[in-house]
Amino acid sequence: MALFSSLTPVFVAILCVIIVFLFRSSSSRKIRSKEKSSAVGKVRPWVDEDLQDDTEINSKDNEDEDDWLDTGEEELHHVPYSPPRYSAAEMLKRSEKFYSLMNLRRSVRFISPEPVPKEVIDNVIRTAGTAPSGAHTEPWTFVVVSDVDLKHKIREIVEEEEEINYKQRMGDKWVHDLKRLRTNWVKEYLDIAPYLILIFKQTYGVLPNGKKKTHYYNEISVSISCGILLAALQNVGLVTVTTTPLNCGPQLRSLLQRPANEKLLMLLPVGYPASDAKVPDLERKDLNDIMVSV
Amino acid sequence: MALFSSLTPVFVAILCVIIVFLFRSSSSRKIRSKEKSSAVGKVRPWVDEDLQDDTEINSKDNEDEDDWLDTGEEELHHVPYSPPRYSAAEMLKRSEKFYSLMNLRRSVRFISPEPVPKEVIDNVIRTAGTAPSGAHTEPWTFVVVSDVDLKHKIREIVEEEEEINYKQRMGDKWVHDLKRLRTNWVKEYLDIAPYLILIFKQTYGVLPNGKKKTHYYNEISVSISCGILLAALQNVGLVTVTTTPLNCGPQLRSLLQRPANEKLLMLLPVGYPASDAKVPDLERKDLNDIMVSV
Numbered sequence: 053m054a055l056f057s058s059l060t061p062v063f064v065a066i067l068c069v070i071i072v073f074l075f076r077s078s079s080s081r082k083i084r085s086k087e088k089s090s091a092v093g094k095v096r097p098w099v100d101e102d103l104q105d106d107t108e109i110n111s112k113d114n115e116d117e118d119d120w121l122d123t124g125e126e127e128l129h130h131v132p133y134s135p136p137r138y139s140a141a142e143m144l145k146r147s148e149k150f151y152s153l154m155n156l157r158r159s160v161r162f163i164s165p166e167p168v169p170k171e172v173i174d175n176v177i178r179t180a181g182t183a184p185s186g187a188h189t190e191p192w193t194f195v196v197v198s199d200v201d202l203k204h205k206i207r208e209i210v211e212e213e214e215e216i217n218y219k220q221r222m223g224d225k226w227v228h229d230l231k232r233l234r235t236n237w238v239k240e241y242l243d244i245a246p247y248l249i250l251i252f253k254q255t256y257g258v259l260p261n262g263k264k265k266t267h268y269y270n271e272i273s274v275s276i277s278c279g280i281l282l283a284a285l286q287n288v289g290l291v292t293v294t295t296t297p298l299n300c301g302p303q304l305r306s307l308l309q310r311p312a313n314e315k316l317l318m319l320l321p322v323g324y325p326a327s328d329a330k331v332p333d334l335e336r337k338d339l340n341d342i343m344v345s346v
Numbered sequence: 347m348a349l350f351s352s353l354t355p356v357f358v359a360i361l362c363v364i365i366v367f368l369f370r371s372s373s374s375r376k377i378r379s380k381e382k383s384s385a386v387g388k389v390r391p392w393v394d395e396d397l398q399d400d401t402e403i404n405s406k407d408n409e410d411e412d413d414w415l416d417t418g419e420e421e422l423h424h425v426p427y428s429p430p431r432y433s434a435a436e437m438l439k440r441s442e443k444f445y446s447l448m449n450l451r452r453s454v455r456f457i458s459p460e461p462v463p464k465e466v467i468d469n470v471i472r473t474a475g476t477a478p479s480g481a482h483t484e485p486w487t488f489v490v491v492s493d494v495d496l497k498h499k500i501r502e503i504v505e506e507e508e509e510i511n512y513k514q515r516m517g518d519k520w521v522h523d524l525k526r527l528r529t530n531w532v533k534e535y536l537d538i539a540p541y542l543i544l545i546f547k548q549t550y551g552v553l554p555n556g557k558k559k560t561h562y563y564n565e566i567s568v569s570i571s572c573g574i575l576l577a578a579l580q581n582v583g584l585v586t587v588t589t590t591p592l593n594c595g596p597q598l599r600s601l602l603q604r605p606a607n608e609k610l611l612m613l614l615p616v617g618y619p620a621s622d623a624k625v626p627d628l629e630r631k632d633l634n635d636i637m638v639s640v
Contacts, residue, residue: 146581157476344490
């Protein structure tokens with residue numbers, strides 16, 4: 053009994069240690085998972101929250117062979133490739149002509165409501181679809197919106213979020229950097245432009261049998277495709293402005309009934325320029341400021 | 347004394363709780379910071395380690411007003427904009443012609459050593475420089491390498507890292523997905539192609555006075571620019587393959603003496619196709635599989 057009594061402090065101490073240990077590890081786990089999900093968001097407020105969340109395929113998922121596709125495809129047949137070849141003089145002329153055309157491209161926020169032939173838009177999207185992609189996954193969906201009500205709903209969603217971005221999320225620096233471009237959260241062009249092209253990146257692919265397929269480098273691939281799309285628009289005399297509506301992804305995805313693997317990357321209002329369209333008097337960097345030859 | 351003795355278990359207990367509390371919080375802090383830095387890397391092995399590290403401007407840095415640029419630029423003058431306008435029939439014809447040209451583009455790994463006029467490459471880079479970018483930051487550097495020794499050094503760096511990627515980093519799935527394209531870590535084209543274009547994204551800008559400038563959406567902007575570059579190459583009959591050499595960034599940046607704010611995003615070997623060039627017999631998705639019209 054004396055022994056037991058003298059051991060009491062020890063028992064109490066051990067009990068307390070166990071209790072504190074359990075309490076601390078459960079609470080630190082909570083903190084950690086919370087930090088992990090918001091860490092990137094805090095560092096780069098201009099990166100869309102929807103694009104940050106980790107619904108992309110990760111290594112752990114890949115280990116679960118039942119859920120993931122074993123493509124099982126044979127090695128592809130290879131075929132000779134001989135594209136058109138031009139003389140040096142022709143090449144130079146073509147390169148100058150294409151540069152002159154592309155150099156006329158500007159981001160235009162004043163778009164005419166005049167209708168644009170849908171066949172032209174179809175061809176522009178077809179052209180965007182010729183872009184290369186990681187392991188030829190073609191991880192893009194182009195949603196072309198011409199419905200008046202739908203365009204207005206998109207405008208409401210975008211303006212509501214953009215106002216929060218400008219007033220709260222982005223900070224004075226962003227607002228200041230854009231002020232000189234006369235950019236703000238009012239986006240009339242979303243009602244006026246005959247077409248809105250919403251470009252979604254597919255963070256993974258879903259095959260007809262429901263299995264999932266890794267989409268390597270999907271954001272880079274879709275952005276490259278967007279570059280080719282911009283070239284195709286410029287080639288037919290249509291204008292746009294490349295916008296990345298911050299944090300509108302989930303609402304727009306839901307409005308347009310897109311699946312969970314698709315994340316909004318860009319929104320392009322497309323049409324002829326308004327007759328009174330103006331653009332900021334910007335200059336582009338000289339070749340020597342963007343190219344190093346060694 | 348009796349009171350003191352009966353309180354001993356309580357003192358011991360409190361002391362133990364304090365010790366365990368301090369120990370747990372310091373060790374969990376260590377674990378957390380370790381997890382934070384490696385979390386992204388583990389999830390997506392195909393994302394370049396160099397592109398993951400956080401040398402981009404973050405909110406904390408932005409608060410230090412001494413280090414960061416206050417652009418102080420006036421609101422830009424706005425000018426009327428009226429690009430060329432084509433009739434509906436012309437637009438349709440132009441859109442078809444451009445689609446046909448771009449649809450002939452393929453990623454080509456068999457490049458001819460024949461020389462290519464440098465003026466053409468200059469115009470192609472000029473064209474890439476017409477891409478839009480977040481807040482008009484133009485966050486790109488195109489390093490055009492024609493020096494034989496430098497090309498060979500680049501090949502050595504890329505092949506060494508790519509072999510590790512294929513054998514260790516990427517896992518069987520990646521190797522399997524690429525096998526059918528007959529892609530591996532031997533990159534002869536890096537020696538043979540007359541030009542290698544290395545595309546760096548500038549994660550922040552450095553002004554003549556040494557102050558730094560935020561580069562919003564720099565990766566998306568540079569990828570869009572790469573899309574326009576691919577269109578410009580295709581337009582003059584040159585071929586390339588869009589590669590993203592994994593984890594070669596720091597070595598290549600050092601070899602090419604690029605500053606710390608520049609991260610390698612893509613490497614394009616450029617030239618005429620070899621006379622015996624072959625490409626995998628791939629098909630592209632139909633328009634209906636990439637476009638939704640509402």
